Amino acid sequence: MTGTSDSRNRRWAATHRCIFTTALELFEDFGFEQVSVGRIAARSGVSVPTFYAHYPSKEHLVMAPPTVEEVGALLATQPPGLAVGERVLRANLMWIARMPPDEYDELATRWRIIATTPALRTRVAEYERATAGMILANLPAPSDTVQIVQATAALAATTAALLAWADGNGQRKLEELFDEAFRALSA
Structure with missing residues (x-):
């Protein structure tokens, strides 16, 4: 079980980091107010609900x-x-x-x-x-x-x-x- 839990934690951390870095890039390129959660999720390769499982709002990224x-x-x-x-x-x-x-x-x-x-x-x-x-x-x-x-x-x-x-x-x-x-x- 520990191996599965570790793998799940690493996957969660990698997704969390991917959303974060993608959002910062988008905010820098287009401006915070012009970037939607949907756009961040799509560019990160995750669903909108997955975004919200990691961050309560796009504001929390910054x-x-x-x-x-x-x-x-x-x-x-x-x-x-x-x-x-x-x-x-x-x-x-x-x-x-x-x-x-x-x-x-x-x-x-x-x-x-x-x-x-x-x-x-x-x-x-x-x-x-x-x-x-x-x-x-x-x-x-x-x-x-x-x-x-x-x-x-x-x-x-x-x-x-x-x-x-x-x-x-x-x-x-x-x-x-x-x-x-x-x-x-x-x-």
């Missing part, structure tokens, strides 16, 4: 929010005595440093798509709030107003850096943009 566990793992690498904003900045820098080159390139592609799609730029604020909530959920003490504001501001700075990176077509290092955005918070 805007991949972290999980509570991923946020917690990144924050756990930072000294707990630091302010929330400093912990988020350091976690962002660690996240980028650990990212394999192909994932870094995909991150750049996803953020270029977000930056050029007004509806996605607007939706980023919802993801910021959700991720700020994940940060607060991973803090050892109950969140107070200061922590809430720090987490929300840190996520706004993160988004500003990512959008500046995408708007500049990756000409500047993302790490520099993170540093600049977080310095603006303390100015």
Whole structure:
């Protein structure tokens, strides 16, 4: 049974990856809003229901929010005595440093798509709030107003850096943009 399960998992992962890479190519070539789920599915060689078995929407291909566990793992690498904003900045820098080159390139592609799609730029604020909530959920003490504001501001700075990176077509290092955005918070 294990062999069948492993084979099924590999097939599922390969299909998931195929849908993802195909969608990014289509979004880059034609624009996010001009590409339908049906077109992604057809180009990927899957049915529309199979697409939805892998992704709840085409938006989820581009805007991949972290999980509570991923946020917690990144924050756990930072000294707990630091302010929330400093912990988020350091976690962002660690996240980028650990990212394999192909994932870094995909991150750049996803953020270029977000930056050029007004509806996605607007939706980023919802993801910021959700991720700020994940940060607060991973803090050892109950969140107070200061922590809430720090987490929300840190996520706004993160988004500003990512959008500046995408708007500049990756000409500047993302790490520099993170540093600049977080310095603006303390100015």
